[in-house]
Amino acid sequence: MSIWFTEKQTEHFGITARITKTYVSEQTDFQQLDMVETAEFGNMLLLDGMVMTTEKDEFVYHEMVAHVPLHTHPNPEHVLVVGGGDGGVIREILKHPEVKKATLVEIDGKVIEYSKQYLPTIAGALDDPRVDVQVADGFMHIAKSENEYDVIMVDSTEPVGPAVNLFTKGFYEGISKALKEDGVFVAQTDNPWFQKSLIKTVFKDVSETFPVTRLYTANIPTYPSGLWSFTIGSKKHDPLDVSDERFHDLATQYYTPAIHKAAFALPKFVQELTES
Structure with a gap:
């Protein structure tokens, strides 16, 4: 059966x-x-x-969350991941030689525990000495932080349950405060087929908080509709202005320098979600 x-x-x-x-x-x-x-x-x-996440297609999401902002920032030494207890984003972050410390704040310790046990190819980097794993509320961690991080990545679930507060303008304002003067942040922002209003609202809120705001996409087969969006907010650096010299030769399966630039080329119906 x-x-x-x-x-x-x-x-x-x-x-x-x-x-x-x-x-x-x-x-x-x-x-x-x-x-x-x-x-x-x-x-x-x-x-x-x-x-x-799944073992087969996880690399798309984790690479696109990590490498786009890390190549956008010229010297990302201290990085924060809110959520992401499976460890995939951390694994990708540690591929960047500039990173001295990566802090993971996951509210549910069971996600970390079972990911280490059943998803070792994803969670294996959580034990790296550069990683500080904290089982705590990411929203509260952001609220208590100021001028601390170069890059912040919000690897949350959809806006239900414990992740609801991670899709609010107050949270993005807290992220801005927690970032250094040239900091960059990125968040997964669901899909443009079923969640148009969410993407539109998030983009507006982030745009009102950060001088540079961009939307980019990737193909993830097991996520709703297969087309997934990410919103990046930056105090100074534009992800579209990254020079070729900035790109590291990374061991990746989806992300490339060409994909970095192409991901910001949006279908018209998606582009319209970023226009007020």
Whole structure:
């Protein structure tokens, strides 16, 4: 008998995968956490019934969250990741030689624990000596920080449950305060097929907080619609003005210098979401 899981991505649409094994099914202090093995995408982390990451396509998301802002900033020595307990963004951050310290603030320690156990190729860098892992509320961490980070990456779930506050203008203003004078931040901002109003609101809020604001996209098959967006806010540096000399020769599977620039070329219906 086959067991299938369906993520109901909208009221009328979902994505389905065949489950070959269930490792964990647990209600943590914050959310329902499931770690399963799938026939198509390998091990998969689910939070509140939503696909967070899979072994097969995780590199797209993690590379695009990390390398775009890290190449935009000329000297990203101290980096913060809010969320991202699976460790994939941290793994990519550590590929940059300028980074001296990467701080991870994840509210749910169970995400870290089970990712280390069942997603070792993603979470393996969490034990690196340059990484400071904190099980804490990222919103509160930002509120207490000032002029501390070169780059901040918000690797959150969709705006439900513990992540709701991570999509507010007050949070972006807190991020601006937590960044140094030439700091850069990026956040995942869902997909333009089903979440137009969210992207439009976030882009407006970030634009009112940061002098440079850009939207870029990537293709992630297990995320709703497959087309995913990211919003970058910068106090000084424009991701479109990165010189060729800035790009490191990194071991990546999706991100390249050409992709860095091409990701900001938006389809018209997506571009319109950034226009007031």
